[in-house]
Amino acid sequence: MRHSLLSKFQGTILGAVLGDSIGLQYQRQLVGIPPQTEDLQPILQLTKHQQLTLSGATFGLNSLNSKIPTSKDSSESGRLAVACAQSLIRCRGLDLKNWRDTWEAFAKSEIYHPRSNEFQGILNPCEAAVAALPAAMFFHENKAKLREKIMLAIEVWPNENKPEWNTAVLAIGYAIARALKQRLDPATAIEQTIAYLKTDNVLTYLLVQVQILLEQGADLETATTHLCKSATALRERQSDEGKKKSQTNSNSIVYPGNFIPIAVAFYCFLNTPEDLRLSVVRAARCGIAGQLTCALTGALSGAYNGAAAIPVEWRQVSSATVESLPLAEGTEPSVWEMGRDTKIVELANNLFAVWAGVYNPDVGLDSAALARAVAAPYVIRPRKI
Template structure:
């Protein structure tokens, strides 16, 4: 293999976490929110085309992507991904009872609050795709098993079976799985992904548009504009075929734009994680999710070595130097420094590989970890 599987596990999670962080930092710059400490210099300077006109709560960008979030943390999907990874590690696989308990505990916690008295149990498809990353990593080796386990896992998060919602998650997780196995060919990735999900809907149409844009060598601004217009056209077509269309429906084609942009940014520069994530951030479209998905795809493809060292240093500095308060700089999914993220990836990999005690400290007597035969040796229940 070009990169070790452990490196790819680390790269997937680190890429998603730091992509989320980069996306949030850039969004905050777009709306004029400056870092709270001098040690945290902006990672991505604004381009000359992104002139800001900040007056009170208004923001005007010289771009088609003028609807930029106000900088409020929207990394709930990342925190759910961490909780799900911990469930997989704790249960040595997908235990639906523990998975459901994890979801219910997370849903009731204060860390996931949508500003309404009643919790909404249906995740946005892009949020669900981020949250399902650990499951894709754990079941990546067999595409039939991947489909089965992902469907079981996401059923817990939704009150209704929605084919388009499921397709969005499966498309991302299949691409991640192929990258982990080093079987992802950038030239045919979209074609293989569409063949895997076996359906035609708004997402697959947007992915086909991404393929066309890549073949034509379209620049970032052109690609973002075209995908936004395509999503709008798809939504209008949906409205014509339905007498009643829910404005905030999760099948809204616009909700799939971050996934389409993530595929475009990754596949346009598949060997360069830094450039892929930077370009994803510069779209200004749902920056955290777009960058997290781009970082996960590129991290799975290129491994942890592709993660820029300065990004990890800046994110670690943000966690160590800033208190948990409203308006804080982006953290790494609220579980500590990037070293903690790497440890999480290592433990997930260890459980996948059959290590007897993945939680043993590296400096302990258990350094030479025992690898268990599947379903034969397991930790004792006390």
């Protein structure tokens, strides 16, 4: 393998977290807040697509249970991903009771900010895809198990439109899994993902459009404009069909705009698969749901290229940003509430250790106990004290 699996685990989580941070800084510029460090100035340049972010009602995540995030408290999906990774580590796998308890505790916590009383605790599809990243990483080795475990995991989270919602999570999860196994071919990635999904819906339609754009060599502006227009056309078509069928149940409505961040993330990653920096920066500059789009792009490229592809200066800026922000109620502020990037790496290391069957992952990869016993399935088990 070109990169070790541990490096890919680290790259997936680091890419998502730092991508989220870059997207956040870009969005803060859109609303007139300068970057918190001068090091980010060269990469955060506003484009004419900035209006797409500001007019979220047109192209953004525009269902009743979503919004375009614009503050440092907007990464609920990222913090849920951290909580889910910790659940997998704590339970040595997917324990549905603990998984449900984790969700309920998270939904009721102070760091979670419900968007409305009516839809409290509901994630949009792209947020769910980010939150499910640890599960996709943990069950990446077998595509049948991947589907089974992800479906069990996301069943715990409330959603408005289950089939479309599940497709979004599986699409990102499958691409991550292929990248971790070093079997993701950028030329056929979308074709293989659609085949794995085994369905024909809004997301698969947008992914087909992404494939066409990539084959045509479309630039970022052309690609984002085309995807936005395609989503708008789909919504108008749905509206017309709904009127003909006299549909009154709003829960049956699918908002195509909710899937644009996933489509753009696939485009930005597959357009420059070997360059994580460029992929994430272009995702930020497209001006569409910056945090989610950049987080998904960073996760895809991080899984494909490993931790070595993460720009060192981004990690330094992340740590500097944490130090420069004021503390509130004793908590350490950051996009995913993880503080320094070393904590993010430690989380990825521990998730990898549990997946690999390490006898006692709690001692940490940085400890003196570097010689580890790897458990054969159902043979070596933790001792009960």
